[in-house]
Amino acid sequence: MTETALSNPPPLPLVKPGTLEIRGISKAFPNVQALTDVSLDIRPGEILAFMGENGAGKSTLLKIINGDYQPDTGTLSMNGQQLTFSSPQVAHKAGIRVIYQEPEIIPGVDVAENIWVGELPKRFGLLDRTRLNEQVRGSLKEYGFESALPMNLLGDELSSAQRQLVEIMRALKSGVRVLALDEPTSSLTDDEVDRLFALVRRLRDEGVAIIYVSHRIKEILQLCDRVAILRDGNLIAVKPAAELNDAEIVRLMVGRELSSVFQRKQAGTDREILRVENIKSNWHDDVSFRINAGEVVGFAGLVGAGRTELAKVIFGELPKNSGHVILDGQDVTIHRPDEAIAMGIGFAPEDRKREGLVLIRSVLENASMAILKQLSRFHFVNSRLERSVISKFIEKLRVRTPSLDQEVGKLSGGNQQKIVLARWLAAKPKVLILDEPTRGIDVGAKAEIYRLIDDLANEGLGIMLISSELSEILGLSDRIYVMQNGRISGELDGKTATEEAVLGLAIKDHFAANPKAIEISNQKESIL
Amino acid sequence: MSEKQTKQSTAPVKGGDTLKRAVGFIGTDNLSLMFALVFLVFLVTIVSGWFGMDGGDKFFSWQNLMNSLAQAVVIVGLIAIGETVVIIAGGLDISVGSIASIGSVVAASVLVGVGTIGSLSFLTGNVVIAVMAGIIAGMIAGAINGAIVTTLRVNPTIATLGTLAAFAGFAFLLAPEGKPVGVMTQPNFTWLAQGRFLEAAAIPALGGAKWTGIPVLTVILVIVAIFVHILMSYTDFGRAIYAIGGNATAARLAGINLSRIKILMYMLSGGIAGLSGVLLAARTTSGNPINGNGLELQAITAVFLGGAATSGGKGTIVGTFLAVILVGVLNNGMNLLGFNTFIQRVALGLLLVAAVAISQWRQARAESSRTRIANAG
Numbered sequence: 001m002t003e004t005a006l007s008n009p010p011p012l013p014l015v016k017p018g019t020l021e022i023r024g025i026s027k028a029f030p031n032v033q034a035l036t037d038v039s040l041d042i043r044p045g046e047i048l049a050f051m052g053e054n055g056a057g058k059s060t061l062l063k064i065i066n067g068d069y070q071p072d073t074g075t076l077s078m079n080g081q082q083l084t085f086s087s088p089q090v091a092h093k094a095g096i097r098v099i100y101q102e103p104e105i106i107p108g109v110d111v112a113e114n115i116w117v118g119e120l121p122k123r124f125g126l127l128d129r130t131r132l133n134e135q136v137r138g139s140l141k142e143y144g145f146e147s148a149l150p151m152n153l154l155g156d157e158l159s160s161a162q163r164q165l166v167e168i169m170r171a172l173k174s175g176v177r178v179l180a181l182d183e184p185t186s187s188l189t190d191d192e193v194d195r196l197f198a199l200v201r202r203l204r205d206e207g208v209a210i211i212y213v214s215h216r217i218k219e220i221l222q223l224c225d226r227v228a229i230l231r232d233g234n235l236i237a238v239k240p241a242a243e244l245n246d247a248e249i250v251r252l253m254v255g256r257e258l259s260s261v262f263q264r265k266q267a268g269t270d271r272e273i274l275r276v277e278n279i280k281s282n283w284h285d286d287v288s289f290r291i292n293a294g295e296v297v298g299f300a301g302l303v304g305a306g307r308t309e310l311a312k313v314i315f316g317e318l319p320k321n322s323g324h325v326i327l328d329g330q331d332v333t334i335h336r337p338d339e340a341i342a343m344g345i346g347f348a349p350e351d352r353k354r355e356g357l358v359l360i361r362s363v364l365e366n367a368s369m370a371i372l373k374q375l376s377r378f379h380f381v382n383s384r385l386e387r388s389v390i391s392k393f394i395e396k397l398r399v400r401t402p403s404l405d406q407e408v409g410k411l412s413g414g415n416q417q418k419i420v421l422a423r424w425l426a427a428k429p430k431v432l433i434l435d436e437p438t439r440g441i442d443v444g445a446k447a448e449i450y451r452l453i454d455d456l457a458n459e460g461l462g463i464m465l466i467s468s469e470l471s472e473i474l475g476l477s478d479r480i481y482v483m484q485n486g487r488i489s490g491e492l493d494g495k496t497a498t499e500e501a502v503l504g505l506a507i508k509d510h511f512a513a514n515p516k517a518i519e520i521s522n523q524k525e526s527i528l
Numbered sequence: 529m530s531e532k533q534t535k536q537s538t539a540p541v542k543g544g545d546t547l548k549r550a551v552g553f554i555g556t557d558n559l560s561l562m563f564a565l566v567f568l569v570f571l572v573t574i575v576s577g578w579f580g581m582d583g584g585d586k587f588f589s590w591q592n593l594m595n596s597l598a599q600a601v602v603i604v605g606l607i608a609i610g611e612t613v614v615i616i617a618g619g620l621d622i623s624v625g626s627i628a629s630i631g632s633v634v635a636a637s638v639l640v641g642v643g644t645i646g647s648l649s650f651l652t653g654n655v656v657i658a659v660m661a662g663i664i665a666g667m668i669a670g671a672i673n674g675a676i677v678t679t680l681r682v683n684p685t686i687a688t689l690g691t692l693a694a695f696a697g698f699a700f701l702l703a704p705e706g707k708p709v710g711v712m713t714q715p716n717f718t719w720l721a722q723g724r725f726l727e728a729a730a731i732p733a734l735g736g737a738k739w740t741g742i743p744v745l746t747v748i749l750v751i752v753a754i755f756v757h758i759l760m761s762y763t764d765f766g767r768a769i770y771a772i773g774g775n776a777t778a779a780r781l782a783g784i785n786l787s788r789i790k791i792l793m794y795m796l797s798g799g800i801a802g803l804s805g806v807l808l809a810a811r812t813t814s815g816n817p818i819n820g821n822g823l824e825l826q827a828i829t830a831v832f833l834g835g836a837a838t839s840g841g842k843g844t845i846v847g848t849f850l851a852v853i854l855v856g857v858l859n860n861g862m863n864l865l866g867f868n869t870f871i872q873r874v875a876l877g878l879l880l881v882a883a884v885a886i887s888q889w890r891q892a893r894a895e896s897s898r899t900r901i902a903n904a905g
Contacts (some may be wrong), residue, residue, distance in 0.1 A: 249644040317781060355781055358774035360841045369771060369782035372764040379763045421784065 003474060013316045014359055017044035017207035018079045020065070020096070020178050026072035027060055030153060033193045034060040036233045041387050042178055047200060047210040049220045049241070052230035052253055053442040058213050061230070062180055065211070066098035067091035069316060078177070086094040095177035098211075101440065103167035104352075107156035112136040114155050115169045139169060160351065161188045161303050172480070179203060180211035188300035189468055190503060195222055214467075217246050228482070229253055250443065257398025262450035262475045264494075266458055272329075273462040274345075274431045276314065279323030283309035284486045287323070290463040291431060294455060298477030298494065299466045300502045305483040307466045308350055312435045316340045328430055341370055346429035349419045350466075352413070356420045359409030363401050364390055366408050367418050393422040398448065416444030418440040421452065432456065433464040438472060451474060470499050553846065558835060561737045562851040568854065572861035574577040583864035590869050592860070594740055599721075603628075603804045605810075605849070607827040608834075609756050610800035612848040613793055616760070618683060618773040618840025619677065619684040621794060621886030624801040624827060626821030627669045631805025633702045636709035639717055648687020655716045659806050667801015669695055674791030692824070698816035709841060720744055721811035723789035734815035745807060752800060757845040759796075773840025824836035829876060830855050832884035835890075855879070889900035 020042040027035040035057045042048055050058045063069045065076065067085030076083045078094065081170055085091040088098075112132050113120060121128040121135070140146050146511065149165045158166065164184055171179055181200070185193045190333070200223065204210050212224055220227060221241055229252045234287045237252050274291040281308045291297045297308045310319040314325055316334035326331055327343055334340045337347070349355035357366050367390045368375060375386045391404060398417040401411055417437065426434055437445045447490055453476055457463050467473050474481055477494040482505035490505035569587070576584040586592050607624050614621045616717070637645040638661040643650035669691070676687040700706040711717050724741030760766035768789045771779040780786050801820070809815040834851035836843025855876070862872050 178807075336785065337781050338783040338785045347781060354775075358771050358778050360774045361770060365767060365771065366782075367768070368902065369779070369784070372767055376764045379765060380760060381764055381767065383762075408835050433641055 005046055007487045012099075015460045016177070017209070018095075018177050019043050020073075020209060022061075022065075023075045023077070025061070025064060025071045025076075027069060027071050033062075033233050033258065034073075034365045038233075038235045039074075039233060040228060040238065042211060044177070044209045045213055046226060047204050047224045048222040050211060050213045050230065051215075051217075051220060051229040051249060053444060056230040056253070057233040058230055060233075061181070062100075062182055062211070065091070065096060065180060067096075076484050086172075092174065092470075095175060096177050096180075097171035097178070097251070097463075098180040098182065099164060099167045099171060100162070100182050101184075102160070105155040105158060105163050105166060105334075107154065109155055110507060111149055111155075111158070111166060112149045114166050115173060119169075119174075120454055136169075139172070139269070143169075143172075143199050145169075148183075148195070159303060161192060164188075172203075176203075178209045178211065180213065180215045182337065183215065184212075185214065185216065186344070189506075190470070191302055191506075193219070195366070205421065215446075216470075217249050220249070221245070253443065262454070263479070264296060264446065264454050264457075264476050266294075266454075268292045268462075268478045269460070273327070274314075274464075275324075276324040277324040277326065279310070279313060279320055279325075281313050281317070281318065281320040281323075282307070287483075287486070287488055289481050289488060289491075293430075293462055293501055294457050294460050295478045296457045296463045296476050297464055298462060298473035298480040299483060300468075300470065300473045300480055301320075301483035301506050303354060303468065303519055305506065306486040307349050307434055307483050309465060310483070310515060311464065313519075314340070315345060315433065323378075329352055341427060341429070344430035345372070346424035346427055346432040348417075348424055348434050348437060350439065352416050352420060357408050357416060360407060361420055362405045363394065363399070363408055364404040367422045368394065370423050389426055390422065393425045394418075396424055396425070397452065398399055413440040417445070417449065419440055421449070425456075429461065431462045431464065433466070434466065435466045438467075438469070457497060470502060473502065474499065558844065558847045558850055559853060561834065561847060565850065565854050565857065566639070568857050568861065572669050572864065573858065574866050576861075583866060584861075586864055587861065590740055592864070594743060594746070596863070597856050597860045599743050599811075599858060601852050602743075602749045603808055603850040604823060604826045604830060604855065605749050606752055606804040606807070607801050607823050608830040608848050608852050609753055609845060610797035611827045611833065612831045612836060612843055612845055613756065614684075614797050614842040615828075615836045615838075616773045616840060617769045617790065618776065619790070619792055619793070620688060620798045620828070621670075622688040622828075623673060623691040623695050624686065624826050625820040625823040626692050626699060627666045627798050628805035629817050630669055630695055630702065630820075631662035631666045631802030632809040632819040633699050633709060633805075633815045633817050634665040635659060635705070635806040636716075636809045637702065637713050638662075639711055639714055640709060642643065642709055647700055652715070653810055654721075655714075658717065658746055659720075659803070661867070662806035663799050663802045663803075666805065670795040670798020671791060673798065674794035674797075677794065678750040678787040685758035687718035693737060694760040696821070697818075699820075703815065703817045706817065706841045708814040710814050712813045718810050718813055720748075721749055736743075745811075748803075748807065753845055753849050756796075756800075756860075757898075760845055765789065765792065770841060773837075773842070775841075779889060798861060825854065825880070826876065829880040829883060833879065838884060838888065851883075868898070879888060897905075 002114070005386055008299050022038060022040045022042070025035055025038045026033075027380075038057070038061060039208055050061065052058050058068065064071050068086045070086075072437065076085070085093060085094070106117060116132060116137055121131045121248055123131070137146075140149055140151065145165055182263060187483050195207070200212070201212055205423065212220070214220055221244065224241045226238060227244055227249065228248065229236045231253060258476070269292055271293045272290055273293040276290070277288050279287045287310060289297070298309070301307050309318055313320045314334070314515070316336045316339055325334060325347070334342055334343065353359060364387065368386050372381060373387075375382055375389070387404060399411075399415050399418045399422065401415060410417060411419070421437070441449070450472075453463060453465065456473060463474065465476060474494070474497060479494055480492040480497050480502060481488050482490045482502055484506055492501055492505070573584045575588045592744070607628065611621055611624060634645055635658045637643040639652065639658035648758070673691055675689055676682050676691070677684050709730060721744070723744040725744065727741035727749060760769065762852035768784045769781065771782070771784055772786060772789060776786060805820055805821070808819040814817065829846050830851040831843065832838070832850070833854065834843065836847070858875060858879070859872055862875065
């Protein structure tokens with residue numbers, strides 16, 4: 001499919017290629033020196049990786065390139081001509097585009113209009129719908145994203161992956177010299193990643209300078225030509241990818257050696273803690289599985305296979321048409337998340353910011369939210385008890401926060417995820433559902449979260465681990481279910497499973513058209 | 529380091545730090561309101577004199593503070609307190625004025641035993657029953673709002689715009705032949721609005737100021753404000769309200785029953801509006817179906833002026849309380865200085881816009897500092 005797309009590239013808007021020269025850039029924020037004297041060339045026809053732990057300065061550098069921030073010192077220039085970006089719009093005009101993880105999408109309008117927003121084709125002063133659709137359909141087809149990004153979806157129905165695709169299509173439409181992708185694959189499945197890579201390589205061959213920011217070393221080595229490594233705001237090294245390997249990159253990033261991918265040792269018990277029988281819903285066709293106490297059960301599959309929705313159906317957030325959930329031997333009926341929690345199920349959603357946390361409230365309030373009832377007497381929250389309970393978990397998880405009263409939105413991604421986990425540790429569930437628990441998190445925090453999952457399972461929890469990172473699924477799971485098009489397409493033993501086996505089950509008959517493969521994002525939230 | 533600071537924040541504030549404690553209670557966000565209040569009082573009492581306007585000197589008389597000012601702010605103040613809760617949760621209740629009208633008619637009817645409601649009552653003349661009836665009528669109206677918003681999933685602004693009209697009409701239907709119900713002959717009831725506590729007591733410290741006692745109305749406002757403040761600061765209900773306003777999806781996924789909390793919240797707002805209707809009936813000596821008209825605008829103005837965020841999740845009862853006083857001083861000052869009511873209305877409208885603009889600006893600033901820190905690196 002990708003091949004056919006490649007054989008017939010659509011014309012890209014003509015933009016003269018250019019080298020973006022970054023010279024002596026420094027940037028400080030209150031209490032943080034985010035960047036110190038960074039100099040770097042971003043060359044046309046090359047894919048350059050930015051790597052570093054969270055807080056290393058990658059995002060700040062991207063934001064300076066994109067015109068979101070102005071550097072304190074240092075310059076940007078293109079082909080020797082100095083550039084000053086007062087805003088992202090100015091950067092876009094110069095042909096520089098940064099694709100962030102959470103692009104701006106207009107909720108109520110469809111994909112086609114979202115892509116062409118600001119420059120919609122007009123006819124007699126009205127929107128020329130036919131022309132718009134033709135253009136968008138054409139370009140989606142050429143890049144191989146037809147099925148991944150159905151044109152008629154509205155902005156608020158798009159998954160994270162689809163939102164990114166919209167943003168990439170926007171950039172391509174108006175012509176790019178420098179295209180930066182910030183963690184583009186963190187929510188994509190392997191199949192989508194392949195297509196994205198094909199696209200990125202093609203753009204490189206056409207003379208676009210590509211910046212690729214990712215935590216995934218394997219991807220970087222596979223895709224990129226050069227790797228720039230940042231640590232604590234300093235540019236540590238810029239090396240050709242061919243001269244690097246996993247261990248070397250990790251060493252440069254963290255300044256110390258890290259044991260490679262986590263491998264869980266202990267297996268679960270035989271006591272069944274959760275059994276799901278014949279669930280049918282708008283997203284699922286007869287799904288059955290079981291999780292034992294002390295077991296980590298991985299759920300692999302492509303985006304849109306129905307894994308997140310399965311978690312939400314079990315948790316009472318999405319409705320089911322039929323089927324049973326048997327929790328600890330009892331057939332339970334769950335209509336709402338609070339009922340699920342009361343029965344001993346916890347759920348850490350995929351999208352921390354949209355679904356996991358109340359960003360404007362404190363660490364304490366976010367972490368204690370699921371156990372407020374236990375902490376209250378006559379509806380009065382016992383704040384001394386609350387603080388002592390929560391601070392225990394905050395310490396255990398080694399959350400870096402100045403205090404329990406810190407606004408959660410001001411913490412880094414890894415620490416935010418730990419707050420969500422602290423909430424569920426405090427709630428002491430029997431079954432904990434983790435949906436992409438390490439998405440967008442740096443290497444160090446990731447390792448901590450793996451260890452935590454392992455510990456929790458050893459303490460007897462049943463863990464349902466949904467992840468799109470195969471190494472994570474393979475390293476942590478005792479058993480693996482692979483989902484595809486709303487069904488379970490296979491079950492594998494965690495010890496013996498291979499990437500190939502998982503992938504094989506995930507894409508068994510992927511190309512058979514199935515409308516359910518479209519990821520339907522969460523129900524729209526009616527504002528009070 | 530985190531541990532140390534956590535402990536610090538849990539440690540009780542030392543007794544000597546009265547100022548610190550006061551600031552903590554008022555909240556740093558509300559300090560600007562205090563300054564605005566002081567500045568406004570300065571304008572009314574001192575600056576007005578420079579321009580040759582009379583009346584500013586009367587501001588600090590006990591008569592003015594306790595009669596005109598303290599009483600004038602009570603009705604709007606009560607409604608604003610209920611409205612604060614709704615706005616913190618990210619909602620809006622426009623129907624409060626009409627609910628107050630219903631409360632006013634119901635309480636008066638029950639008290640004197642007239643009309644549809646009055647005929648059902650077997651305890652005419654009982655003030656407690658009449659007040660309770662007004663509050664319960666308001667709570668029922670609030671429950672209807674809550675049900676429309678949760679079960680029918682109607683946007684709260686639209687839902688309460690609809691019930692604003694519907695409840696206003698209903699207030700007329702409840703009144704016998706649509707006419708006001710007089711309560712002049714019920715001194716126990718009108719005492720709620722006209723009575724004074726400590727009327728006879730002499731306070732030597734006040735010296736020359738003429739002591740006239742503390743109005744019952746003011747005491748009721750303070751009690752309700754403290755009640756709701758406690759509700760919002762120390763209970764699981766208050767936590768849920770802030771969480772829902774901050775991120776409703778996250779709140780639901782963390783086990784908060786949104787429908788239940790929202791219905792309770794609209795009942796609280798409705799019940800308080802009902803109470804303020806009862807007090808209006810006592811003050812105007814009639815349960816008039818137009819009693820509550822227009823109160824929602826003043827109340828919502830006060831809430832936003834008090835620092836609540838239009839997008840929800842932020843706001844305090846203390847802030848609203850200060851804002852209510854600010855609006856009261858503005859009106860009172862303009863009265864004293866002889867501005868006509870039309871100018872006052874223009875000022876109030878502009879104040880609402882200014883309050884929301886300031887709140888938006890604050891949010892934008894907070895947002896940018898948040899993303900800056902989260903992305904610093």
